[in-house]
Amino acid sequence: MAFTFELPEELTMFRDLARKFAAEQIAPHAREWDEKKWIPDDVIAGMGRIGLLGATLPEEYGGAGQGLLAMTVVVEEIARWCGGTALFIAAHSGLCSTHIRLAANEEQKQKWLPRLATGEVIGSWCLSEPECGTDAEALTTRAEKTANGWKLNGRKFWITNGKRAGVFVVMARTELGQRGTRTISAFLVEGDRPGVIVGEPEDKMGMRASDTVPVNFENCEIPEENLCGVYNEGYVDALRVLDRGRVTIGSLSVGLGRGCLEEAVKYAGERQSMGRPLHGHQAIQIKLADMETQVEAARILVRQAACTHDAGKPDKQLSSIAKLFASEMASRVGWDSIQIHGGAGYTKDVCVERLVRDNKLCEIGEGSSEVQRMLIARGEYARRAAV
Template structure:
């Protein structure tokens, strides 16, 4: 089995690393503290110029056409410096992939170049509702035909970058009499459409620089051709795209945890107690050895899932395994790294407390760890 990256994949990884170190890292703490959308928009605009807002989108629509493995590598490198920027890039790429996968040619021509070029700062994925999180098929948002339009009513919650997105992919019930999950359709809704209200940013524990909002649709009227894919067949689209999104979140967790472990490793080489560097104590050596090993296993799982998706092979089980491993072990790694800094780890003067806050949500969004176990078990017992 060949683990070498292609020349293009290595170039994208290196470009992402240089951008993360040179642009994201100097602003990461400020973005976390202020949640200034102008900083995030600047980051996203620059990343669009570099081709990172359409990594798996065909070149004819302005994408980089680099594939899922390159996408995973890029998100990991960006997340090492700024998880808020990385998650915004991941979500917008996911929105673009949905449009490419099921959108009409007109929809692709209308929206993909705007997402890839940075004309839109990003796109938002409007699926979750207050009572439809881990069970999205229970959504209540409705879309009703009215003449030559669809009229949307309902609300979506925990929507990433909703305040700066140019377009929303929105799921809504179009056949309330259909069996659960069977009467849901998918729509492309420009963010400036009348009847849309974006709530104030949620006050989150981490990833504060990426705004998370409620999006309310009140008699939001869109044309009939806003429907994406087949009517009443939208839920299976969401299931497939969530699986791809889990590769992005696993990659993000790898980046945050890797940065935390590297910082702690360098710290214990310099910090002295009892007359010698902390790195000379076997207990601390073993702690780092364990966590680096776990994250390497998570990295291989994540790249396996990415490679399967890129090859057009079934990947949902592997994506759930990768997300479960990377996020759970990543949380452990960040807390261990913080512990290695002692009291300094708890201080905002050091990045460990931000890493610990930023990584916590990775085991919650895009499907909790518990949901990933359900998915994995379902695959195990499906034969």
């Protein structure tokens, strides 16, 4: 597919909307949310009101009818100021709403998507467990058939938005005692259903504004119609969701890396050393140039990967490349930004330390850097074998 590096007009409008919201409603408060480990409800409602939570949902479900490229634009703008708020969107829209959009039946879509688009209902996505994250296929949460539906038992871990979720997409084993991708189904579980037990938020190093909780299911009875997608195809659908999610996480890192760069450029223009601003010294110019090059390169990779999804020909290898490069890029750029800030960069008065802490998650979640390298190498051999 031909790729244009210029965003189409409707996406520049989206970008500007998200940028304005982030600068006015998020930037002044992000440090406080990091300390308090919470995003206020009215901020989430505000993002819903201006369409940031439904960017990729079809218009008939209250969304903006845009593709994954739009998601990368929104998430980058929000992450520029607060990784935790961007992670909220990545989990709510990128994982939960996307899973429902890709796999659910019409009735389920009608029931959940319009309310997810506005933020009236918050969505969460439950794959990881205490004993398995990378090896998610080994999950032990089980769904047993009952007379009226299903009974869920098991423990999910690291669940983003779990504290405020009105609906969980839960991956559970439906072929008990077996392994394999086609032994797992996905279920829609309402947050207030008996048997759903949400634990206390983790005390994380970064992404602190976003809540991450354990969610247990104890004899949680759900009706037949809460099966989401085809029986035993839940894990296959989850992998499709993750292919897209990786691009979203890449854009989150682009936003964080850009934040670290912009703060460094500003500081290097203000701070004087030896009779001139820091940016007048070649050692700092080289750092700034390398930082800018890396942020730009990561953005192009992420947008290119998003466009392959939007064109209906998802390039999984490129999605992994984009996520790997962007997430490791933002860490490098972040440490350089701290270095340019000198002692000030080592304090919480400068937001860079928070952005760096936030970014570390992007090297771990939705497929760690080790996993992405594995997928990229495997993809390369598969590509060669095919020619």
